[in-house]
Amino acid sequence: MIYTVTLNPSIDFIVRLSQLQLGSVNRMASDDKYVGGKGINVSRILKRLGQANTATGFLGGFTGKFVEDGLAAEKVTTAFVKVDQDTRINVKIKSQQETEINGQGPVITDEQLSQLEQVLSKLTSADIVVFAGSAPTNLGNQVYKRLIPFVRETKAQVVCDFEGQTLLDALHYQPLLVKPNNHELEAIFNVQLHNIADIEKYGRKLLSKGAQHAIISMAGAGAVLVTPEAAYFAKPIAGQVKNSVGAGDSMVAGFTGEFAKTADPVEALKWGVACGTATAFSDDLASFDFIKETYKKVEVEKL
Template identity: 70%
Template structure:
């Protein structure tokens, strides 16, 4: 089974208008409300791929009920800890420029945190647990060290989709996959990375520090997979980018869902690229038919 851990889920409130003018009344042209959170996005794409998962983390209030109902409507398994305060709302304003206003999220009590730890302690060596996104403000991202350790103690594999120091800290647990983009990779090592060879060399450092597979997403310039055996480059696919929210999560889902069954990191890369690209070219997370269409366009070469 694949478990996805989203410690600070959200409702993503998408607002579209031609232009945002500060200090004035702005009238939207259209809006959408989606269940959000990086781990939740992974579960939603896995479901489209026909892969079962169980989404866990913290949910509370009427906003948490919206998230719960949305996941159940898609047939996704859930096992969240109920909290006292409302799950957050993130506002994504799509105008002449994209602007985001992200909610703070609930305060997690020690008892609620312990309840989540008990759930994670039930995973087995047959499972993969995806940790993704930021933690609630009163816990801080350092809490991932405790949660990942619990999962690894049960023999499960972990996928860690973090940035910066949180990603570096996760490498001690030998994650099955980490997936920074090339800008995040450069920030980790204090470099500006534009050349493919330079990106490859820095990605190998993450491998040496503990990661089993490293994917570097490069937006419109393709993606790089570094493994202990070889490095592979997925050529970019042309199309109109409509949605940057969830593309990286979709890539994680495609890789994790494939590698559990195929044990082939190159095939997993192809599905990861297909899912991530299809979402980038969609208004919401990509549908299966479009993912399959993009999969046929994925070209991977060994470097």
């Protein structure tokens, strides 16, 4: 079974107006509310791929209920720990510019953190846990230094989709997959990456520090997979980017779902690229049909 952990889910509240006037009363032209959270996105894509999985983490209040109802509508299995304060609302203002105002998220008690560990305590080596996204402010990302080893003690695999120091810290626990983009990889090693050879070289450094597989995504320039045995380049697929939100999460879902079934990293890369690309070319997370169609266009070459 695959589990996804989202410690700080959200309602993404999209607010559109032609011009935002600071210091004034403005009126929305339109708005939408979406279920948000990186691990939750992974669960939704896995579900569309027909892959059984359970989404867990923390949810609270009437906003948490919105998230849970949204997942139930898509028949995603959930095992969230209930918290007292409301799940956050992230405001995304689409006006002359795009401006985000993200919430801190609820305060999580020790008791609630233990309840999450309870959910994760029955894992075996047949399970994979996807950790993705940042933690609520009161926990801080250091909580992953508690949760990841906790999961690894059960012999389950972990996938760690983080940035910066949190990602570096995670390498210590031999994640099945990490997936920085090229800019995040540059930041981690404080270097400039000029070509695919550079990407492969620093991707391999992630493996030397513990990762079992690393995908380095490069937006419109394709992606590189580094495995212990080899490295692979997935060519970019032409198309119109509609929405980059959730594309990385979709890639994680595609890779993890396929790897769980076949343990074939190259085939897993192909599905990762198909899911990530299809979502980038969709208004919301990609449909299964569109992912299948995109999969046919994926070309991978060994480096």
